[in-house]
Amino acid sequence: MALINENFLKLKAGYLFPEIGRRVGAWTQANPEQAERLIRCGIGDVTEPLPSSVRDAMHAAVDEQGNRETFHGYGPEQGYAFLRDAIVENQFAGLDISADEIFVSDGSKCDTGNILDIFGKGNKIAITDPVYPVYVDTNVMAGNTGEADENGAYDGLVYLECNAANGFVPAVPAEKVDLIYLCYPNNPTGGVATKEQLQAWVDYALANDSIILFDAAYEAFIQDESIPHSIFEIEGAKKCAIEFRSFSKNGGFTGVRCGFTVIPKELTVKTSAGEEITLHSLWSRRVSTKFNGASYPVQRGAAAVFSPEGKAQVAELIEHYMGNAALLRQTCQEIGLEVFGGENAPYVWVACPEGVDSWGMFDKMLEEAQVVITPGSGFGAAGEGYFRISAFNSRANVEEVCRRIKASL
Amino acid sequence: MALINENFLKLKAGYLFPEIGRRVGAWTQANPEQAERLIRCGIGDVTEPLPSSVRDAMHAAVDEQGNRETFHGYGPEQGYAFLRDAIVENQFAGLDISADEIFVSDGSKCDTGNILDIFGKGNKIAITDPVYPVYVDTNVMAGNTGEADENGAYDGLVYLECNAANGFVPAVPAEKVDLIYLCYPNNPTGGVATKEQLQAWVDYALANDSIILFDAAYEAFIQDESIPHSIFEIEGAKKCAIEFRSFSKNGGFTGVRCGFTVIPKELTVKTSAGEEITLHSLWSRRVSTKFNGASYPVQRGAAAVFSPEGKAQVAELIEHYMGNAALLRQTCQEIGLEVFGGENAPYVWVACPEGVDSWGMFDKMLEEAQVVITPGSGFGAAGEGYFRISAFNSRANVEEVCRRIKASL
Known part of the structure; x- marks a missing residue:
């Protein structure tokens, strides 16, 4: 059966x-x-x-599909170079992120859920409370939790309380955790994390061999110049963090669907045999095997977000x-x-x-x-x-x- | 760590x-x-x-995104009704499949991989040999196999040999298996399965409480009227089969990305507590939690495949x-x-x-x-x-x- x-x-x-x-x-x-x-x-x-620049680019891409000379069939599963290059140039300038560390997808919700495919069983998972429910539910589905109590809190998860007293950015926990979900600017509280606060998290992760799963879907809304847009602005983050980004909220792509995940090649973990392995190689394999690339016209539309x-x-x-x-x-x-x-x-x-x-x-x-x-x-x-x-x-x-x-x- | x-x-x-x-x-x-x-x-x-009808529909949908009155943000994760209805009417007429048994996605490769999310550990998996490598690799990633031998065959998988003698359609196995991947018309052999051959598989699945994962990505190429296009043409299949379909090979969507999965609500399994549960409800939960719907312009393009x-x-x-x-x-x-x-x-x-x-x-x-x-x-x-x-x-x-x-x- x-x-x-x-x-x-x-x-x-x-x-x-x-x-x-x-x-x-x-x-x-x-x-x-x-x-x-x-x-x-x-x-x-x-x-x-949807911005007219995006619509124009999508129209042009749809027209390209009408000629066998410019037709695009299966694209690279990790995304087209034109988009990965544009992302690096426009969103990670000066941060020493390379285009092949960008994995283009059909959206951040998929990525934040699917990322668990590359992690094993037995990891201690920390989430903020309140939190975007997808982080919790995907961990439940992956078997990383026990049952829920009457308040909906799952046994086995470490809940990091966010409240007015801590400005909705939790302090690092006393206990050791393996995966930490952070989302700043935050959904649902609208809070932001300062460089110092994120540095404390990166330092904690480096000290405890933990991985930070950083959701930056709302970075475009940051007005205060002192607030980091990317976890990779923080020293040491490339050795302990994965970042999720989206075109949903800046370009208005909630119905068009495009996002991306950034995994620096410096980010390594040890296998049980003691071998050092990059999370980049694992995710690349996951993407090649279970994904066939984001839609070509959509990727052209996403690249247009970075045109003048x-x-x-x-x-x-x-x-x-x-x-x-x-x-x-x-x-x-x-x-x-x-x-x-x-x-x-x-x-x-x-x-x-x-x-x-x-x-x-x-x-x-x-x-x-x-x-x-x-x-x-x-x-x-x-x-x-x-x-x-x-x-x-x-x-x-x-x-x-x-x-x-x-x-x- | x-x-x-x-x-x-x-x-x-x-x-x-x-x-x-x-x-x-x-x-x-x-x-x-x-x-x-x-x-x-x-x-x-x-x-x-890409057919001009598809391009026209995509252009129109992109234009709709340019007005707040016709703008489409997040759509239903399971797909828009206009496409699910068109699929049922054009591809499952007379088979008593309802629109809410259709789950629209960004492609069949994703679906055939992601479907394993709803299955537990310990299932015995059967695949044909030769086979589309995605079925194998996703089972390896999910922990449903042991190690590979020197020929690339994984311990724990049941390989069903397809050869000239059996017309590249294997007979049902003597042993009991839980999940069976069948792809007809077949990639890579180009073979097809007759109604009688598929009936034998459905009968086997019903007798053994197994699930058939039927990949019909190439059904549009069938010329022989006696060959079934869908597993659901076979009596009893709605109680034991899931079907995967794609717009890649009929509409030329390999770069545009759209597919769908059909899970009849009659398809139930028992939990370890003996409770009967539909795979439809599990997949619907998976889709709602880890997917945000296929691109709206793409879904409009897919629906145009069914226009005259x-x-x-x-x-x-x-x-x-x-x-x-x-x-x-x-x-x-x-x-x-x-x-x-x-x-x-x-x-x-x-x-x-x-x-x-x-x-x-x-x-x-x-x-x-x-x-x-x-x-x-x-x-x-x-x-x-x-x-x-x-x-x-x-x-x-x-x-x-x-x-x-x-x-x-």
């Missing part, structure tokens, strides 16, 4: 977004006349058009969303709520008013303001008492959300 | 295509004046332009490649070689002349005819003594290959 991966059975069903969907659905059914008023600031999906026109258009998009974030921050502050994030990230993380918990706030915002937010507790136990507002929206919608928050709260 | 997945270390490096690359490179260096004469019939990649114009254009492509296959078959037969495949598949599988082995034939074709073929032994021990010629080429190239084969052999 075929045996299934029973780790899947440990996954908590109907956890966050399905529960949001259920509550929104129930409210809409009960209040059909108000359904049109609903404004969604829940999921972190971009709303503004593309850069200007991305800058406008970032300015738009950060303008939204500023309005949302200001409004929440004006009504006396404690506000975090939203200055170097498209997420505003807000403390619930006294006596209201995360889901209570969700219901209140839905019923009183017809605004869908994300309850902080959905990202982990330490998110309880907070809610997340996404700045991914039109300006008109954000202005309306601000008016309603002021009127309702 | 972070532990790696040491199963990767069992993988044989430099196995097939890298070795082909090495030999072609060495020959080109030694014979620079003849390098331009080289014609590649090795890798199974399409060569003809798209169907006519795909039919032309198939006719072109099958015309190539017929010429290659005829030429090899004329010079007295034993020829298989190439009648319902784009691969012609040829027995080497007496006294020449697969790599010997590779070298001979390279040196004497400047034609790159694929040595059969690269697909498994039972492929020794054969070589594969791909029909994916321009007509002019195929005609030249035929002339050279006649002149050289």
